[in-house]
Amino acid sequence: MLNLHDTATGSIRPIAPEGAPVVSMYVCGPTVYDLPHLGHGRYVLVWDIARRVLLATGHDVRFVSNITDIDDNIINRATEEGRSEAEVAAEFEERWFEALDALSVLRPTEVPHATAYVEEMVALIGRLMDRGVAYRTSDGVYLDVSAVGDYGLLAGQPLDQLRAGARIVTIDEKRSPLDFVLWKDAKDGEPSWDAPFGAGRPGWHTECVVMSLNLLGEGFDLHTGGQDLKFPHHENERAQAVADGKVFANHWAHSGWVMVGAEKMSKSLKNFTSLTDLLATHDARAYRLLCVQSHYRAPLEVTAETIAAAEAALLRLDNLARRLDVPELPAGPVVLASHGVDPDAVSAFVTALEDDLDTPRAFAQVATLVSAANTAADDGDLQGAQALAWTVAVLLGVLGIRLRATTDVDEDAAALAASRDAARAAKDWSEADRLRGALEALGYIVEDRGGATTLHR
RNA sequence: GGUGGCGUGGGAGAGCGGCCGAAUCCAACAGCCUGCAAAGCUGUACAGCCCCCGGUUCAAAUCCGGGCGCCACCUCCA
Numbered sequence A: 001m002l003n004l005h006d007t008a009t010g011s012i013r014p015i016a017p018e019g020a021p022v023v024s025m026y027v028c029g030p031t032v033y034d035l036p037h038l039g040h041g042r043y044v045l046v047w048d049i050a051r052r053v054l055l056a057t058g059h060d061v062r063f064v065s066n067i068t069d070i071d072d073n074i075i076n077r078a079t080e081e082g083r084s085e086a087e088v089a090a091e092f093e094e095r096w097f098e099a100l101d102a103l104s105v106l107r108p109t110e111v112p113h114a115t116a117y118v119e120e121m122v123a124l125i126g127r128l129m130d131r132g133v134a135y136r137t138s139d140g141v142y143l144d145v146s147a148v149g150d151y152g153l154l155a156g157q158p159l160d161q162l163r164a165g166a167r168i169v170t171i172d173e174k175r176s177p178l179d180f181v182l183w184k185d186a187k188d189g190e191p192s193w194d195a196p197f198g199a200g201r202p203g204w205h206t207e208c209v210v211m212s213l214n215l216l217g218e219g220f221d222l223h224t225g226g227q228d229l230k231f232p233h234h235e236n237e238r239a240q241a242v243a244d245g246k247v248f249a250n251h252w253a254h255s256g257w258v259m260v261g262a263e264k265m266s267k268s269l270k271n272f273t274s275l276t277d278l279l280a281t282h283d284a285r286a287y288r289l290l291c292v293q294s295h296y297r298a299p300l301e302v303t304a305e306t307i308a309a310a311e312a313a314l315l316r317l318d319n320l321a322r323r324l325d326v327p328e329l330p331a332g333p334v335v336l337a338s339h340g341v342d343p344d345a346v347s348a349f350v351t352a353l354e355d356d357l358d359t360p361r362a363f364a365q366v367a368t369l370v371s372a373a374n375t376a377a378d379d380g381d382l383q384g385a386q387a388l389a390w391t392v393a394v395l396l397g398v399l400g401i402r403l404r405a406t407t408d409v410d411e412d413a414a415a416l417a418a419s420r421d422a423a424r425a426a427k428d429w430s431e432a433d434r435l436r437g438a439l440e441a442l443g444y445i446v447e448d449r450g451g452a453t454t455l456h457r
Numbered sequence B: 001g002g003u004g005g006c007g008u009g010g011g012a013g014a015g016c017g018g019c020c021g022a023a024u025c026c027a028a029c030a031g032c033c034u035g036c037a038a039a040g041c042u043g044u045a046c047a048g049c050c051c052c053c054g055g056u057u058c059a060a061a062u063c064c065g066g067g068c069g070c071c072a073c074c075u076c077c078a
Helices: A038-056 A072-081 A085-102 A114-130 A159-165 A204-216 A227-243 A275-281 A284-292 A304-323 A343-354 A359-378 A382-398 A411-425 A429-441
Strands: A003-006 A011-014 A022-027 A060-065 A134-136 A140-143 A180-185 A200-202 A222-226 A252-255 A258-260 A445-449 A452-456
Touching (some): A038 A222, A038 A343, A085 A275, A114 A140, A114 A180, A114 A204, A114 A227, A140 A227, A180 A204, A200 A204, A304 A382, A359 A382
Parallel strands (some): A022 A060
16 A cells, blocks of 8 residues: 555554545646746645555555635736636646646546535535534635634644744734635625525635545545645645534645756746647656656755756667667556566566655666666577567556657658668668668657668657 | 654656666756757766665665655645
């Protein structure tokens, strides 16, 4: 079973009981008001890999990830652009999934939308008011966090300390600065829904409680997101569930930042690169490999240099596949038991991954197999080399990286390659070199394999 | 003020009590291979002790105490 660091306990522990037939995961999804950036890409890749590891080791996974399709940012953008909130949300949800598809991120098993769960949210808020733990102000309904005994569990500090450091300066009718909005009263020109406590729209923290409990049930296995969701978002989700008398997530895991220089990449610092831009100019697998090569909880430096290094590493992997004609793995998740690869290699690989998702260590295991496969091939042991290379392909497949052994070669290039082979056969080296130069000018990398020109990009 | 995290070779980044004079990837250099290359392989260099000081231990990069530096969170944020 996969073990992960649990924010609630501070320890590394299994995310589900060993024999669990289905592992349930809830990953906080995006608010769709802009293009996804590299930080989104990283957390999405991290949890995609966690899911793939579970699938690879024979577990079923129910993977729920929401779309926040109503919030201030969406409203602002819609207002600026003179179109509806629904249009803005629909556009950026589409862009979101385009990027994720490019990254080979498996689609969630369910994608709940906040706007489809307003009725349930209204019911939850009603119950919280009935219990006296939520109260009205002149602009909405708030949760009284003092009613939640262990508030601060995820933040790692008790309520009074959180309050002491609160940077919230607005003085309003809130009983505590940490009380948070469950329901925002309707304003002119903004989308709203009817509710017994007045028309309005839900606050951000309420949707995930309702959707996760609704789809996965009480006591679901794992709730994840980026570090910054730890507090207040996850704390506040949990607070509502506790105040409602529900058992919430059993395990909380959080992934680290993408850094630019020494700073967190974020919207507010305007130092972000959109995922869409990155994917337009680089192999999506390189970004996945870059993420794989660092631990998910550590900060990750993303620069032109680190991406280029990942691309170089990826090239080496594809070279192996090309050299040994490794068949391309089918799309979708890999189940290790069905591929008949070396059990020792699998065991070392899985051990690393199940130990707090140690992808760098797992990748290091694979890298040694790459060398072994090449060495076997150099020694003329084709069969042994191919078996090793296939193991490499399968293990990388678990991480969501599929090797490519082939490149589309257009007719012109194929003709040049044929001419070059003829020149080489005639030992006309200057002509052969001229043709190689021409092919390289077309963007191909030229390699001789068994006397024949081989091309790839 | 509080909380969490981080500090390992040129870069990235594992290891978290002995197998570590430190994995793996990228970059560099040399050799082999090649008509020449590329790919691949092999080797070398790069961490004289893994931020500093003190301690525990037969044994510490790994544990404890104290520093220093950096990042983040306590407001929206993945």
